[in-house]
Amino acid sequence: MHTTSVPLASPAVGATTAVHPRRWWALGALALAQFLVVLDASIVNIAIPTLGADLGLGPAALAWVITAYVLPFGSLLLFGGRLADRFGHRRVFLVGTGAFLGASTLAGLATTGELLLAARALQGAAAALLAPASLALVTRLFTSTRDRARALGIWGAVAGAGSAAGVLLGGVLTAAFGWQAVFFVNVPVGILVLVAIPFLIGRDVPGKRTRLDLAGAATVTSALVVLVAGLTSAERLGFTDPLVLGLFAGAVALGAAFVVVERRAADPLVPFAIFANRSVTAGNVAMLLLGGAMVALFFALSVFLQEVMHLDALGAGLTQLPLAVALVVVAGIVPPVVARLGVRKTLAISLLVFAGGLAWLAAAPAGADFLVHVLGPTLAIGVGLGGAFVTATQLAVHGVDGGEAGLAGGLVNTSQQVGGALGMGVLATVAAARTEALTTAGASAEAALAGGFSLVFLGAAGLAVAGAVVAVAVRDRRSANSARG
Structure with a gap:
């Protein structure tokens, strides 16, 4: 049977539009693409030792395997969002996905450190086009409050699982196929998305022709x-x-x-009037703090599992399966909770649960046992992250006009990336100082590392608590319940 895809309109807030007939299938493809973007920020963590030995990279160069991706990604997101608003969300999404697919292939084929770093930078730049366009398409496909909440729950569940899955898949793929597999895994998924989207989402309806800033x-x-x-x-x-x-x-x-x-x-590029919408402001500040806590957590946890608990790459990855499952399950059931409590309360509660899990994990000793010291905290972390990631995103795009959907997507993704850089920069420095002090005092290598990572987990918990305060304190002037649903 022949079908034609339905073009996307550019509705104003509250406008009534036709229901897109294949919007749920399109959501699945968009969420998969965002999953890859988030995944690639963390999947290489466990592969780094193997990768470094194979390509002859020293410690400073290995740090750039992460930074070369995060730097162009975080810095180009706002421009990517505006390009999507200007030239069409579907068009920019497809260009970004195709470029991301090509850069991933190049990274997997790299035979020198220089080529790998160049490919990682291209991945980050492509992700800066893909990510805001993806979120904009979700908000444009689902115009009713109820459907949008459900869609963002699914989108957030799949995308948010990328961080947790990065540790799991990084260990499994590296152990089974080598470090190249952490990049090649993007190829079949990227091809699926590129083939599916043109059939599921029609061409962009031309929007307002504005001059690029x-x-x-x-x-x-x-x-x-x-x-x-x-x-x-x-x-x-x-x-x-x-x-x-x-x-x-x-x-x-x-x-x-x-x-x-x-x-x-x-x-x-960024009309400051958008921040008059307090939901946008609160959502972005909460995502900034959540991003700082989340990136610091996954980096510290991957090293803690291998250097303190002495698990191999595969074992370290498998121990993150409960966290990933909890995150996905909770993110998928958030919409009914939001409908009952409101997005702000749900976000605040989720961040406090996340903080509680981090504080619990901070008590893990040098001789930690997974079942006794790690399983419980990581389950709590997964529950909190699942709720927080979805609701922070939902709050950050609440009430945004269709013509600024790409901007809103760029803002919330930028907040997450800048928050991640801030969290890593501050908490990694604090942890290093604590580890050095304990080593000087005569502690064993494992005890010194455990003490340093304990401060990372506690610092991340503090960021999560601050995000909970912002969620309930920064409210719209119009109504105390304006962000509900």
């Missing part, structure tokens, strides 16, 4: 690059190093320049 894009991208570079350098050099202080000063100066440029631009 290239000056704004250049200043904000530069500011984010310099900020992340400063945070990355702080992990090695400390926050008082002159280079680090200079980078932070440069980031502040570029950020100020961006504000000046945006206030003068006819069609700004």
